[in-house]
Amino acid sequence: MDLDQVSKEAQQAINKCRDLSELEETARHYLGKKGVVTTAFSQLTKLSLSQKKSEGKKLNQVQAIIADQVKQKEKDFKENLFQSQSESKIDISRPGKKIKLGHLHPLTKVVREVEDIFQLIGFSVVEGPELETEYYNFDALNIPADHPARDIWDTFWIKKSKPKQKKNLLRTHTSPNQARYLEKNQPPLRIIVPGMCYRHEATDRTHGFQFMQIEGLMVDEQVSLANFKAVVERFSQMFFGPDAEIRIIPDYFPFTEPSVEVSMRNKAGEWLEIMGAGLVHPNVFKAVGYPPYQWQGFAFGVGVERLAMIKYGLDDVRQLYQGDLRLIQQF
Template identity: 50%
Template structure:
């Protein structure tokens, strides 16, 4: 089938533009303008056309031939640049050293920003804590079997008369510090480093980061918590997330719940990340136990609130698909430079 002039016009210039060597260019030229070239055959066929058609097509075909020749000339110059004008745009750019955030910082900063927008302040606290703030004030008295839920690093004392100090096992003691110095209503989150005396593996660390949340006022409810935590996870994972609460036990809340979210990777269909359940266990929460309010001098009859805690590493592992919790503190720059 002979190509029409329109078809030739439509394809030839793109083909010329897409050549990368003089040889490729010559092949294209030959295809259109060579002895058996498509445009050449159009020109040859003119004789067989009616006078009227000849008058219309003839000049157009001639003009097209000139334009193709011109375009080939231009393109050829690109390939035949002299050493003086040679400029290799494909040469690699000069390397600029850029730094990288640890993914843990990215996750924590995202979390802070989301909660700031929900009206939560971001509060800091120390890593070395008193036994009172870490346990007793949180309704976990000494010898209570619940203390075994937190394996603790204790610090040596210079004298046995000093009160025992420890590395905080959760960020919850900051709840105590904050409530002792502030009056409700308030909403805070507390990101920070925490420690557990335990063997490390792909899912456990002896040092990790937690984000604690606390909202206290006269009318704060568990249903409010569900709303806030749904908003948080939906924004963190940039998709609509469903939240499921299940009964659980933490001495400093009552009722206490486990917080599950629909798996952001498979959207509840089931995948390896969620061990084919469609749900991910993302944290603990509940309504602040009246004993905790007692410990900080609030009136538990008029004040109530919710508290929650999530693991920053766990959320980062889900968000970025990181398989091993130990990578965060591995100091491996090949890992950090991915973020």
């Protein structure tokens, strides 16, 4: 084989290539597994040792030359390509493509944030049933049957299927979980209990017959109202921001003594009630079988819708249960 000839032909072929794929093809024709040069190498075995040496050396040179030329040509092609690529233009002013985004419900966002804040200070999150017994919703909370205070909680009662069946109801607050948790656990303890509650009452902008509440309970040997104040102040600052202003005034709940109401000043300067709270009533401890006056505690119930109203400026709680995307997609 005339290697000079091969080398010359190869150079011509390389020069004739019009693009990268033709170049690749040409390179393979000479340097590939079954290419001209490779084949020539395999034929060296037939020659004598000295011929092998001289032919082999020559062949190596040819191979190197061709490879070099391919490389050079490739570089030329790429430079041209990059040149034209970098000259191309797109309309960068066009808006980005819309990404499909889902949204969490604002009530979920509020509940999560409250859970997170309280977990930071050692409160565990627990849950309880919405379908509740009369005992846990009322009796265990120092609200016996016939107690005038039962009127505060307008209740949805479950129709009995058998006459002897116990009276069940939809919980009117998350407070039944105070008794439920105290029965099954030993103080010291700190919990919060988020969940849906129901009251049989006329609805308006700030009240729904279905709403979400978060119960809080801390029980320890020494717990004071000043402790509660510190916790609730800290909470409101973390939740609403450092300028949050709260007010604690007396209120009445049968299961706390003293009982207080915590209000929050909204943007319009009005006080909006966000929670009822107080020191756990000794009768609640008694109902769950604790020795009297051994443990102390504070409890509170936060209205999730109220928090959402203040935080996001929502003006009608009923909107929160309509699944309206125009509302949900804002969150």
